Amino acid sequence: MSTIGKPIECKAMVARAAKQPLSLETIIVDPPKAGEVRVKVMANALCHTDIYTLDGNDPEGLFPCILGHEAGCIVESVGEGVTSVAPGDRVIPCYTPMCCEAQCIFCQSPKTNLCPKIRSSQGQGVMPDGTSRFKDTEGNPIYHFMGCSTMSEYTVLAEISCAKVDAEAPLDKVCLFGCGVATGLGAVWNTCKVEVNSTVAVFGLGAVGLAVIQGAKMAGASKIFAVDVNPGKFPAAIKMGATDTVDSSKLDKPVQNHIAGDLTDWGVDYSFDCTGNTTVMRAALECSHRGWGTSCVIGVAASGHEISTRPFQLVTGRVWKGTAFGGFKSRRDVPLLVERFMAGKLPIDDYITHTFNGVEGTNAAIDALHGGECLRAVVKY
Secondary structure, eight states: OOOTTSOEEEEEEEBOSTTSOOEEEEEEEOOOOTTEEEEEEEEEEOOHHHHHHHTTOOTTOOSSBOOOOOEEEEEEEEOTTOOSOOTTOEEEEOSSOOOOOTTOHHHHOTTOOOOOTTHHHHHTTSOTTSOOSEEETTSOEEBOOTTTOOSBSEEEEEGGGEEEEOTTOOHHHHGGGGTHHHHHHHIIIIIIOOOTTOEEEEEOOSHHHHHHHHHHHHHTOSEEEEEESOGGGHHHHHHHTOSEEEEGGGOSSOHHHHHBTTTBSSOBSEEEEOSOOHHHHHHHHHTBOTTTOEEEEOSOOOTTOOOOOOHHHHHTTOEEEEOSGGGOOHHHHHHHHHHHHHTTSSOOGGGEEEEEESGGGHHHHHHHHHTSSOSEEEEEO
């Protein structure tokens, strides 16, 4: 029986409050309104941003909500005016949308991917019209998250947040291009434009850090220093392309002085913080090369934290910059990443260290992510 135009009852993991386990609930997902798309979520990968919000660190965190933003989906139905996707299409939800409107100075600029079209409503946990498409069985609304909310068997997205991908793409793998892996690759290729024979330092060896290493190797970097306090992460970093590893917890001096002084004469050409720790962000900047070093902040710091360094670090030629979703223009670029994966030119299988079945497996996936041995846990619905 067709569900088009009708509410759908399904299972979802609802975050009722910060620092509480997700609650498996039956919810109602309303049909898409104009400019919206309802999708069946086939697979969801857990990202640390979900945990960041669940732990109460997100100043925009709203409860109750449905978390999740790194997923692979199939379009179930579309609202009025939707033309870029149709029922049956495979899509990756993108928390960084792309309206493509001629008057959008952000979408028309080659300098950024930060389309603000639905930023306000997305931050308020609602769809662009200011309302939610989710409610519990008692009729109470549930907030959306990052415009995605993929810890549900069905969700509703803005059309401008849907990247249509290859019809044969394995959604339980290419879902990784919805956030972490794409962010790491793009930080290298788009934000910093790392050149052949560059030297690189990567701080934090989770999935994003490993993607930075993979991207740097593909860009032709000659030296890639992988930095972490957990040496258990070094084998994966070496497999991705790291040439050297540094356990910063074992040093008798600041890690930036070790990299810019012991391992190199003047520092690295590019450094990347993938930790969200503001002390590490400073170390990453200060190990970048005198005169031209660039340091990129990728990790999201807890609310209220600020970065600092001596102005002299910048006066002497270093550049401090940041990236969101790796600078990729979502609807244009995510399908191209999937194409490269499908062609065997962009392997991502090694990021998936844990898999779970059914939306109810999400809490177990969160436990795995907290365990320290997990890069990406994918939950197949």
